[in-house]
Amino acid sequence: METSSPEDAEDCIAPSDRAFGVTPSLRCLASGQMLFREGAASAGVFRLRSGCVRLIRTTLTGGQATMHTVRQGEFFAEASLFSAIYHCDAVALESSEVLVFRKQALVDQLRKSPELLWTFTAELARRVQGLRTRLEIKQTRSAEERILQFIGLHCDASGFWTQQGTLKHLSEDIGLTHEALYRALARLQRQGAILRLKNGLKICQPGVLAPSAERRRCS
Secondary structure, eight states: OOOOOTTEESSOOOGGGOBTTBOOEEEEEOTTOEEEOTTSBOOEEEEEEESOEEEEEEOTTSOEEEEEEEOTTOEEOGGGGGOSBOSSEEEESSSEEEEEEEHHHHHHHHHHOHHHHHHHHHHHHHHHHHHHHHHHHHHOSOHHHHHHHHHHHHOOTTSEEEOOSOHHHHHHHTTOOHHHHHHHHHHHHHTTSEEEETTEEEESOGGGSOHHHHHHHHO
């Protein structure tokens, strides 16, 4: 992990920031700042308190592949508990606050508490479900359908999806080129399926929302 800096805040932790019996520290990142680099010694697990962080891996040809875009409230780098190093880069796409759960403290808690270990396992299971869903979206042939499925999964009860990062980042998330994304968004706008607003996108046809979003609308 990057060396400690003045951006590390130890006195801004709320009780709700605790997880798995561990009190984290807080790391504040500027847009473009690295949290950790591929190959660096693993120091802990993270949770995004605010902002947006992208996990990137360098390919054999020297390019970059997006592994995951971390959203508010998500844990990430859980595999570091079982590895001596990080296997990707983590970079902030905007000003972000990251909770740092030190590796040894977390391992100690999980080893001595079956209940905490079960909770941690459930968190990992939710992550696997989310990854499977994202893979399913990328396998959808229609660009418009990919966009609608993604927004439906991540929107609020009104159908509004808050944009994190740029639309280029969205195109990477759903496996489209930047140009294909813009063309598909334009078609969806003409069809009246979505509205493009300042800070995100809004679905105008409730029937395309994911079941979880539909339940939120009806609650």
